[in-house]
Each structure stands twice: as C-alpha cells, then as structure tokens.
Amino acid sequence: MTDMKKATASAADINKLAQIWANLPGWGSLAAVNHSTIGLRFMVTGMVFFLIGGVLAMLIRTQLALPEQSILSADVYGQLFSMHGSVMMFLFAIPVLEGLAIYLIPKMTGSRDLLFPRLSALGYYCYLFGGIIIMFSLVLGIAPASGWFMYTPLSSSEFSPGPGSDFWLLGITFVEISAMAAGIELTVSILCSRAKGMTLSRMPLFCWYILVMALMIVFGFPPLILASILLELERAAGMPFFTVAAGGDPLLWQHLFWLFGHPEVYIIFLPAAGIVSTLIPVFSGRPIVGYRWVVIGIILTGFISFGLWVHHMFTVGIPQLAQAFFSVASMLVAVPTAIQVFAWLATLWYGKVVFRLPMLWICGFLLIFVCGGLTGVMLALVPFNWQVHDTHFVVAHMHYVLVGGMFFPLIAGLYYWLPLVSGRMPSEKIGRWGFWLTFTGFNLTFLLMHLTGLLGMPRRVYTYEAGLGWDWLNLLSSVGSFIMAIGVAMVLLDLLLHFWFGKRASANPWQADTLEWALDMPPAQYNFASLPLVTSRQPLWHDPTLPQRIATGEGGMANSASGRRENWGTSAVSARVERTLHLPGNSWWPLYSALALAVVCISLLCRWYPLALLAAAGALVLLLCWSWDNGANLQPTASPGDAELALPLESQSTDGPGRWGMVVTLLANGALFMALLFGWFYLWTAAPQWSAPADGPLPVSLLLLCGVLASVAVWQFNRLSVQLAAGQDSHLQRQLWLCVLTGSAHFILLLSLFIMAPLAYTSSAHDAVIMVILLYLLGHAGLAVILTMLQALRVARSYVSKQRPYEPQVVKPFWFYYLSVYWLSIGLFFILPLGWGPLL
Amino acid sequence: MSWRRWCKPGHPAQLVLGLSLWGIxxxxxxxxxxxxxxxxxxxxQDGAANWLSYALFGLTLIVLALLLLLARRGWRYSQSVQQDSRPQRFIAYVSTVLYLMAALATxxxxxxxxxxxxxx
Known part of the structure; x- marks a missing residue:
C-alpha cells in the first residue's frame, strides 16, 4: 500500500464520518438515501408482499383441494391467481433481489454508497406506492383477472370493462420505474466505483451477476413499459393497437410482453445464482472452480435469454421454421446454465464442504432447479410444448424454476448475510425444520402438479369435475402447499426472532472471502472507515489483516475533512482511482417526486385527466429542481483528505458516473424505441387488417426542415461542449441560449405539425402508432430544450464554467440520442411507408 | 473515446460484441x-431448397466466418499479452470464448x- 494515505482513523474521524453519513432522525428518516437503509426497506417491503402473495396461493390451493368446490367464485379466483402471479413476480421477486443488490454491492466492491443514492430512494418510493395502488384493487374487489401476463383481448376493455386491468397497467408501470432506477444505478456503481485494484478479473462473482442482471433490466423492461402504455392508451383513449378490426393485432401484446417476460425469468435467476456462486466457495473453503467460465456463462445467459420469447407462443400459429429457430435458442440457453452448475459441482467436489444452514438451501436449490431446467428443455421442444401448453405442467415447471431458482438461494443468502445485518446468528434448529418442511412441501405440491398437467388439467380453471383422475393429485398438492407454508412461516419466524434471541456473531462468522465481511456487524452507514486496496479475488483469504487495517484508517479517504459524503471514482476495467466523488446526502426530493407520480397514477385510474396533467407537470418540476440541487455547487472543490493524490472532483472533469448514468438511461430509452419500431413493423407485416394511407399523414418536406433545425441545435450544443472541455468558456451562456432558440424552433414546428396532422387515432392502428411516435419525439425535444435552458441558467450562476465543464457533457448524449431517433423515425415511420403502398 | 480503442481485443466492448453480432x-x-x-x-412445393433458405444460410455463413475470425484474433491477443496486464488478458480470454459460443449459437x-x- 505504497501510494495510499497512511493515516490513523481517530475517534474524531470516525465520529465525523458517522455524522456525515447519518440518516435524519424521526420522520426525517423518510429522506434517507443511504444504500443500506434503502436496500433493507426494499427487502422488508418485498417480504410483506411475499406474505400477501403466499396467502393468495393458499386460497387458490384451498379452492382446488377438492373437485367442484365453491369456496371462491370464478371471478374471485381469477383475481386471486392474477394477483398471486403479479405480486410474486413484480412486487416480490425482482424488488427483493434488487434490495439485496442495493444493500450488498457497495459493501462488496469496497465503496461507501451507490453512486446515485437519491435515485435508489425514488425507486423505493415508486415501488412502495405502486405496490399499494395495485394491492388496493384487491381490497376493493376489482383486481385484474386476466392472468399475470394480461393477454389481449381478454384484458382489453371489451372483455375486462372494469378498472382491474388499469390498476395492473398503471401500477406495474409505476413499479417498473423502480426496477429501471435500480438497473441504471447498479450498472454505473459497479463499473465506476469499485475499490482500488478490484479489476474486472478480481470482481466478486456476485457483482458480475448483478451487473448482467442490471443491464438485462435496462434492455428487458422497456418492451413491457411500452406494451403497458399502449394497452392503457387503447383502454382509456380508444387507440386500437390490439384491435384486429382497426388494423391492430392482439398478438403484438404477447410479443412485447414476452420480449420482457422471458428475460425476466433470468433477471430473477441471475442474482440468485450469484448468491449460489458466492456461498458455495465459502462453505467449500476454496475459490470457485472456473471463475472465467462462470463469467462466460453469466454473459451468455444475459444475451441468449433475449432470444427465446417466442417459445411462450408456440401455439398461436407461427411458421414452423420460426418455431424451430426459437426451439433451438431455447435449448441453447441450457448451455450457460450448465456451465454454472458444473462449476458449482466441481467446487463442491474439490472443497471440504461444511453443511451449515445456508448450504442446506443451496443443496435444495441445486436439486429443484436442475429438475426445473430439464422440464424447461422439454418445453422448448415444439410438439411437447403443444401437448402441455396452458396445463398445470407449465405451472409446475415455472414454480420449479422460480421457487427453486430464486426462493431457495434467496433464503440461503438471507441466512448467510443475516449476521452482517444484525450481528446475530440464526437458530440452526428452527432453520433446519423450516428448510425440510419447505423442501418437502414444495416437492409434494409441484412434483405432483407435473402429473396433473400431463393428465390434462388446464391452468387457471377455478374448479374441476370429480373422476377425471385429478382429484388425489390436487388434494396432495394442496396438502403439500400447506406444509410448505408452515416451513416458510418457521423460516420467517427464525429470521424475526434472531434479532432478539440469536447468539452474537463472531467476526466473519462463515470465514468468507469478500469485502463485506471486513465491516462491523452491523455495518456503519459509511461502510468503510477507510477505502480498501484489493489485490486478489479473495481479499479476506489473501489478507486476513485487511479488516483491521481498514478500521485503523490505513486505506483511502480516512480523513473526512471536506464534510461531504465522499467516495472514490475508479476506472471501469482496471479500477484505477480517477476522481473524488461527492455523493448526495439525505433529501426529500425523491419522496416528493414519487408522491407526485403517485397522484398521476391515481388520477389516470380515476380518469381525472386535468389533475393527471397537473400532477405530471408538478412531477417534472420537482425532478428538474432535484437535478438543479444535485448538480455542482460552489463549495470548495479540493478534497482536503486526498490533496496528496490531487484527484479532481467529478464536476471538474469531462467524464464520470453522471455521464455513464445518462448513457445507460439512453440505452433503456433506445430499447423502448426499438420495441415501438418492432410493433410498427409487426403490425405492418402481420396484422390481418392493417391499412396505411397512400400519402403520409404529414408533409415530408416540413419534417425534413424540422430535422434540419434539430441537427443545427445538436451541432451548436456539441460545439460548445467540445470548447468547454478544451477549457474555453467565452460566450458560453450566449451559445447555450442560441441552442435553446434553435431547439425551440424545432419543437414548435414539430408541435404544429402534430396539431395539424389529420390522425384518426381511434379508428386506425396506423394513425395511433404515428400519434405515439410524434408524442415520443415531442417529449424528447421539449426535454432537450429545457435541459439546455437549465444549463444556460447554471452558467449564469457559475455552476458551469471552464473550471466545472462536466454538466454539458452529461446533457450532450441526450441531444445526440434525440437527433438519432428523430431521423430514424422520419425515415421508418414517414418516408419508408410511402414506398410500401404497392406491396399492400 | 475513439472507435479504434473499442475495437482492440482487450477492450471490454469485446465482451458483448460477439453476442451482439449474434443478436443482430x-x-x-x-x-x-x-x-x-x-x-x-x-x-x-420447393420445400427447404429455395432462394430464401439459401439466402438465410448464406447470411449465417458470413456471420459465422466473422465470429470465428474475431475469436482467432482474441485468442492470439490473449496469448501475446503480458502476464502483468491481467484485466486485458482476462477480457481477451473471456471474449474469445464468447465469440466461439456466439458462433455455435449462430x-x-x-x-x-x-x-x-x-x-x-
């Protein structure tokens, strides 16, 4: 540690660190943004939703235990199974794993917090409010009843006239803001703020898993967000994207949903597999076998999982070559999974395995998940898929994959990291009872369900006739589900009771190798008293004195003299220290913004459109105020603690996490645009009654003129930001206002074209899509102008200058993105169709 | 950030390039x-012997050749890079296998x- 500050963390330093990183007291804790607090809130809330989803499952199994029962009506049963799936997938599985990642990633990467902590807080509140809104529909007895994948036309207003579908569409979209926030934040944090020396090749495998999961969220969620917006527009405004008679196609929903839905399975599986890859080496007492191959497996899974979505749609009438194509891809995804499974088995084989409580759950996982994976390969075969489509076999397969692949590793992980959170050990006895009851109950429920499905019982029927051969299987499945419920209750009881009765944990109780175990138990809000230097993949095995040296201030940034929440910004591959980051502290902006968005959501549900518009404007203003508050300020720019390293602040550089965050956000935005493009071409080629006017809806010459204006604005912005990066800021404000002027001219012309366009958006799917793309472009153009205007105002207050050239470098990718999608849209939505008339 | 840097075998973009080509x-x-x-x-009535199938398979062969070339380049780089450049070696090795996997998937x-x- 030659180039690191060697100071001693005095009690005064520690006190100051604690003061800087503390949450506000009392109600002020609602303004907390620290990753430990937010991560735990995600997990606790997720567990509450899990209990609700579990109760719904028990009601379903009670109804199905015997034939011809009428405990639940068909309608209530429909609401229950729809809500069970939705709650478990959207309100439990993803958020709880996000929470775990939010809690652990900075601790594992040797960092003090995630890089956009206020975004984490916004994500949490969107999740909480969205979840409450969705659950409220159940309380009112008007919950969605079209299943958790909401197929059209069943979920369309014709067959679901009540507000149930609206609750799902608006609530889930609201919750997805949270997933997107976590996806962006985790990606940038893993890439830009690891401990010094923690190169990509030394990164803990859990971080690799979370990195790929986060990127999958970034690319995988936008298709569902788009689909939800389109369906809600159809239901609320009559825009017929999924109505055959008006040129739409209900199958478009299935494509968009499963474009999200299949990667979603892996979004859930990957973090859980990350837990497995973390725990198996620890309990085997040796590094994982084939680290590089596991990384290969993770990346492969991330990509291939996007090429399987059609296997959910084998029965809808797809050409046989396309079916074979997706069938092969579906089987291929077993390859990276198998790589990981063999790496785990090899590690167990070569290690000296200690069967502590978390390992029981890992063994359960291995057994159940491999079985679920094998039935997955069976389902990838088209003829077999046709036979068991929409039967209980699929339900059994899904639960083997999701409960085996996610729930078992999650519980293993909770037991493993519990001492870190509480400083206490769980009860081995209650834990083992909990495991065996859950394991037995699960297999009794779902192993038999495979048979029920093979005997022909369809999923989602609320009752069945006696004598079809399903009676005893269903009864045993229901008995099994109650055994499982008792097991889960024991686990939760153990988790709860250990806070009071658990034995005090010794330091690093599992003899683990990763950095989080170098912390106090429970850890301080700032995690590390000084930032560690990492020289191997197993830092604690390699250097057992590391925790002591971190605590005594031998790492970096031990001195907190700047009085700000400081962290190192490091390079993505080599983890070289490049800059000092000042992370934002406690703030009310996330809560206020989420509340405004909740008002938008509720007003849309109630069809109070003026209020929705007002609340949306309010949310925009709040978010812009937040961005103003978050930007660079005029406080001292040098970081006294690291003066010897002469590290620049983010605002003094031209690259940094904020810019990375913008780029990752634009990747998500691009995925949404591509999904819209997919929808456009899909309707064109596949919708049975698609029709497009011979002449385009807008004059191409004016669209081109509009594009020229946008190009000029981008050129202006690019020129000023390049000059600024080169250290020239003369006439900067004037140049920014000039860019605002050009951008505004573009926006006004586009708005005029939109207002004048003769779009029959309620009777033609073609015109409805054109309307959506125009609104998309208008929204982006308007935002680009507003962001540029804010930059001009910040120049006036010296927040942006040649000393602080950073912010325009963050806005620049947005302008370039907008220009790209503008020209692509003009080409593909307005010019290309002029040439396809003869083909139709 | 220039495109030349992105194209070097030790650059992290190589980790996703092969599978992105597969995706395209x-x-x-x-x-x-x-x-x-x-x-x-x-x-x-032409069955599988028709111009469309040939065109699709032709496209496949082109993509396959490109992926195999990239794999060969990555492998050579991973063997030539110095021992102390561990992150670059790691990236080159992993991306080489990913190119091969992408070729197999194609x-x-x-x-x-x-x-x-x-x-x-």
Whole structure:
C-alpha cells in the first residue's frame, strides 16, 4: 500500500464520518438515501408482499383441494391467481433481489454508497406506492383477472370493462420505474466505483451477476413499459393497437410482453445464482472452480435469454421454421446454465464442504432447479410444448424454476448475510425444520402438479369435475402447499426472532472471502472507515489483516475533512482511482417526486385527466429542481483528505458516473424505441387488417426542415461542449441560449405539425402508432430544450464554467440520442411507408 | 473515446460484441423471414431448397466466418499479452470464448433452415 494515505482513523474521524453519513432522525428518516437503509426497506417491503402473495396461493390451493368446490367464485379466483402471479413476480421477486443488490454491492466492491443514492430512494418510493395502488384493487374487489401476463383481448376493455386491468397497467408501470432506477444505478456503481485494484478479473462473482442482471433490466423492461402504455392508451383513449378490426393485432401484446417476460425469468435467476456462486466457495473453503467460465456463462445467459420469447407462443400459429429457430435458442440457453452448475459441482467436489444452514438451501436449490431446467428443455421442444401448453405442467415447471431458482438461494443468502445485518446468528434448529418442511412441501405440491398437467388439467380453471383422475393429485398438492407454508412461516419466524434471541456473531462468522465481511456487524452507514486496496479475488483469504487495517484508517479517504459524503471514482476495467466523488446526502426530493407520480397514477385510474396533467407537470418540476440541487455547487472543490493524490472532483472533469448514468438511461430509452419500431413493423407485416394511407399523414418536406433545425441545435450544443472541455468558456451562456432558440424552433414546428396532422387515432392502428411516435419525439425535444435552458441558467450562476465543464457533457448524449431517433423515425415511420403502398 | 480503442481485443466492448453480432443476426433472420414470407414467399412445393433458405444460410455463413475470425484474433491477443496486464488478458480470454459460443449459437440456430420450408 505504497501510494495510499497512511493515516490513523481517530475517534474524531470516525465520529465525523458517522455524522456525515447519518440518516435524519424521526420522520426525517423518510429522506434517507443511504444504500443500506434503502436496500433493507426494499427487502422488508418485498417480504410483506411475499406474505400477501403466499396467502393468495393458499386460497387458490384451498379452492382446488377438492373437485367442484365453491369456496371462491370464478371471478374471485381469477383475481386471486392474477394477483398471486403479479405480486410474486413484480412486487416480490425482482424488488427483493434488487434490495439485496442495493444493500450488498457497495459493501462488496469496497465503496461507501451507490453512486446515485437519491435515485435508489425514488425507486423505493415508486415501488412502495405502486405496490399499494395495485394491492388496493384487491381490497376493493376489482383486481385484474386476466392472468399475470394480461393477454389481449381478454384484458382489453371489451372483455375486462372494469378498472382491474388499469390498476395492473398503471401500477406495474409505476413499479417498473423502480426496477429501471435500480438497473441504471447498479450498472454505473459497479463499473465506476469499485475499490482500488478490484479489476474486472478480481470482481466478486456476485457483482458480475448483478451487473448482467442490471443491464438485462435496462434492455428487458422497456418492451413491457411500452406494451403497458399502449394497452392503457387503447383502454382509456380508444387507440386500437390490439384491435384486429382497426388494423391492430392482439398478438403484438404477447410479443412485447414476452420480449420482457422471458428475460425476466433470468433477471430473477441471475442474482440468485450469484448468491449460489458466492456461498458455495465459502462453505467449500476454496475459490470457485472456473471463475472465467462462470463469467462466460453469466454473459451468455444475459444475451441468449433475449432470444427465446417466442417459445411462450408456440401455439398461436407461427411458421414452423420460426418455431424451430426459437426451439433451438431455447435449448441453447441450457448451455450457460450448465456451465454454472458444473462449476458449482466441481467446487463442491474439490472443497471440504461444511453443511451449515445456508448450504442446506443451496443443496435444495441445486436439486429443484436442475429438475426445473430439464422440464424447461422439454418445453422448448415444439410438439411437447403443444401437448402441455396452458396445463398445470407449465405451472409446475415455472414454480420449479422460480421457487427453486430464486426462493431457495434467496433464503440461503438471507441466512448467510443475516449476521452482517444484525450481528446475530440464526437458530440452526428452527432453520433446519423450516428448510425440510419447505423442501418437502414444495416437492409434494409441484412434483405432483407435473402429473396433473400431463393428465390434462388446464391452468387457471377455478374448479374441476370429480373422476377425471385429478382429484388425489390436487388434494396432495394442496396438502403439500400447506406444509410448505408452515416451513416458510418457521423460516420467517427464525429470521424475526434472531434479532432478539440469536447468539452474537463472531467476526466473519462463515470465514468468507469478500469485502463485506471486513465491516462491523452491523455495518456503519459509511461502510468503510477507510477505502480498501484489493489485490486478489479473495481479499479476506489473501489478507486476513485487511479488516483491521481498514478500521485503523490505513486505506483511502480516512480523513473526512471536506464534510461531504465522499467516495472514490475508479476506472471501469482496471479500477484505477480517477476522481473524488461527492455523493448526495439525505433529501426529500425523491419522496416528493414519487408522491407526485403517485397522484398521476391515481388520477389516470380515476380518469381525472386535468389533475393527471397537473400532477405530471408538478412531477417534472420537482425532478428538474432535484437535478438543479444535485448538480455542482460552489463549495470548495479540493478534497482536503486526498490533496496528496490531487484527484479532481467529478464536476471538474469531462467524464464520470453522471455521464455513464445518462448513457445507460439512453440505452433503456433506445430499447423502448426499438420495441415501438418492432410493433410498427409487426403490425405492418402481420396484422390481418392493417391499412396505411397512400400519402403520409404529414408533409415530408416540413419534417425534413424540422430535422434540419434539430441537427443545427445538436451541432451548436456539441460545439460548445467540445470548447468547454478544451477549457474555453467565452460566450458560453450566449451559445447555450442560441441552442435553446434553435431547439425551440424545432419543437414548435414539430408541435404544429402534430396539431395539424389529420390522425384518426381511434379508428386506425396506423394513425395511433404515428400519434405515439410524434408524442415520443415531442417529449424528447421539449426535454432537450429545457435541459439546455437549465444549463444556460447554471452558467449564469457559475455552476458551469471552464473550471466545472462536466454538466454539458452529461446533457450532450441526450441531444445526440434525440437527433438519432428523430431521423430514424422520419425515415421508418414517414418516408419508408410511402414506398410500401404497392406491396399492400 | 475513439472507435479504434473499442475495437482492440482487450477492450471490454469485446465482451458483448460477439453476442451482439449474434443478436443482430437473430433479428435479421427472424424479421427477414417474416417480411419475405409476407410479400414474396417461395413456393411451398420447393420445400427447404429455395432462394430464401439459401439466402438465410448464406447470411449465417458470413456471420459465422466473422465470429470465428474475431475469436482467432482474441485468442492470439490473449496469448501475446503480458502476464502483468491481467484485466486485458482476462477480457481477451473471456471474449474469445464468447465469440466461439456466439458462433455455435449462430450455426445451431440456422440448421433448421436446411431442412424446413420457410413460410409454412
């Protein structure tokens, strides 16, 4: 540690660190943004939703235990199974794993917090409010009843006239803001703020898993967000994207949903597999076998999982070559999974395995998940898929994959990291009872369900006739589900009771190798008293004195003299220290913004459109105020603690996490645009009654003129930001206002074209899509102008200058993105169709 | 950030380039098949021996060749890079295997083209 500050963390330093990183007291804790607090809130809330989803499952199994029962009506049963799936997938599985990642990633990467902590807080509140809104529909007895994948036309207003579908569409979209926030934040944090020396090749495998999961969220969620917006527009405004008679196609929903839905399975599986890859080496007492191959497996899974979505749609009438194509891809995804499974088995084989409580759950996982994976390969075969489509076999397969692949590793992980959170050990006895009851109950429920499905019982029927051969299987499945419920209750009881009765944990109780175990138990809000230097993949095995040296201030940034929440910004591959980051502290902006968005959501549900518009404007203003508050300020720019390293602040550089965050956000935005493009071409080629006017809806010459204006604005912005990066800021404000002027001219012309366009958006799917793309472009153009205007105002207050050239470098990718999608849209939505008339 | 840096075998972009090429091939195959079948479908009696199947398999061979070339380049780089450049060596090795896996996925995905008629 030659180039690191060697100071001693005095009690005064520690006190100051604690003061800087503390949450506000009392109600002020609602303004907390620290990753430990937010991560735990995600997990606790997720567990509450899990209990609700579990109760719904028990009601379903009670109804199905015997034939011809009428405990639940068909309608209530429909609401229950729809809500069970939705709650478990959207309100439990993803958020709880996000929470775990939010809690652990900075601790594992040797960092003090995630890089956009206020975004984490916004994500949490969107999740909480969205979840409450969705659950409220159940309380009112008007919950969605079209299943958790909401197929059209069943979920369309014709067959679901009540507000149930609206609750799902608006609530889930609201919750997805949270997933997107976590996806962006985790990606940038893993890439830009690891401990010094923690190169990509030394990164803990859990971080690799979370990195790929986060990127999958970034690319995988936008298709569902788009689909939800389109369906809600159809239901609320009559825009017929999924109505055959008006040129739409209900199958478009299935494509968009499963474009999200299949990667979603892996979004859930990957973090859980990350837990497995973390725990198996620890309990085997040796590094994982084939680290590089596991990384290969993770990346492969991330990509291939996007090429399987059609296997959910084998029965809808797809050409046989396309079916074979997706069938092969579906089987291929077993390859990276198998790589990981063999790496785990090899590690167990070569290690000296200690069967502590978390390992029981890992063994359960291995057994159940491999079985679920094998039935997955069976389902990838088209003829077999046709036979068991929409039967209980699929339900059994899904639960083997999701409960085996996610729930078992999650519980293993909770037991493993519990001492870190509480400083206490769980009860081995209650834990083992909990495991065996859950394991037995699960297999009794779902192993038999495979048979029920093979005997022909369809999923989602609320009752069945006696004598079809399903009676005893269903009864045993229901008995099994109650055994499982008792097991889960024991686990939760153990988790709860250990806070009071658990034995005090010794330091690093599992003899683990990763950095989080170098912390106090429970850890301080700032995690590390000084930032560690990492020289191997197993830092604690390699250097057992590391925790002591971190605590005594031998790492970096031990001195907190700047009085700000400081962290190192490091390079993505080599983890070289490049800059000092000042992370934002406690703030009310996330809560206020989420509340405004909740008002938008509720007003849309109630069809109070003026209020929705007002609340949306309010949310925009709040978010812009937040961005103003978050930007660079005029406080001292040098970081006294690291003066010897002469590290620049983010605002003094031209690259940094904020810019990375913008780029990752634009990747998500691009995925949404591509999904819209997919929808456009899909309707064109596949919708049975698609029709497009011979002449385009807008004059191409004016669209081109509009594009020229946008190009000029981008050129202006690019020129000023390049000059600024080169250290020239003369006439900067004037140049920014000039860019605002050009951008505004573009926006006004586009708005005029939109207002004048003769779009029959309620009777033609073609015109409805054109309307959506125009609104998309208008929204982006308007935002680009507003962001540029804010930059001009910040120049006036010296927040942006040649000393602080950073912010325009963050806005620049947005302008370039907008220009790209503008020209692509003009080409593909307005010019290309002029040439396809003869083909139709 | 120049494009030349991105193209070097030790750059992290290589970790996703091979599978991105596979993704583009995948979209081109599926979308191309759908569009062509809609407007100029080959005659069903031709079976798998028709111009569309040949075109799709031709595209596959081009992508396959590109992926194998990239794998060869990555492998050579991973062998030549110095021991102390561990992150670059790691990236080169992992991306080489990913190129090979992408090539395997491309070939496996295209095999049905040789035996099944495209638009039925």
């Amino acid at each position: 091939w995948f979209i081109a195959m599926y979308a191309g098949l759908s569009v062509v079948c809609q407007f100029v479908a080959p005659a069903p 070939l496996a995905g295209a095999l049905p083209v040789l035996v099944l008629p495209p638009c039925i």
